[in-house]
Amino acid sequence: MSAETIFAFDFGVKRIGIAMGNTLIRQAQPIKVISAVDNATRFAAIGALLDEWQPGLLVVGLPLHPDGAEHEMTARCRKFANQLHGRFNLPVELVDERYSSAVIGGQRGEVIDDRAAAIILQQYFDTH
DSSP states (O other), rough: OOOOEEEEEEEOEEEEEEEETTEEEEEEEEEEEEEOOHHHHHHHHHHHHHHHHSSSSEEEEEETTTSSOOHHHHHHHHHHHHHHHHHHOEEEEEEEEEEEEEHHHHTTOOOOHHHHHHHHHHHHHOOO
């Protein structure tokens, strides 16, 4: 059985963190933060990474309130996941990301989106 590359995304209005890993090693690593200037630029940058790495699955973090209730960003992340699937014709799975940023504990102003994506992907690996 060959290893499949998996990408994970921590979607944000201003930035999108991206991490990658594979099904053999099952270790996530942060790779990039894309500043979300506009949708065309955002998806062009994502498309270039997907062309380079050829992942077989995309994972998107799904933010929820601590009690599991959905909120505005939940809907935005679902839309982003649907756009990824529609544009790149790859399967997309959603992973609960309620505590991904809290686990990192970055400093104020520090860009941690790629590390948050790595935690989302590691959660995926740990539960599958």
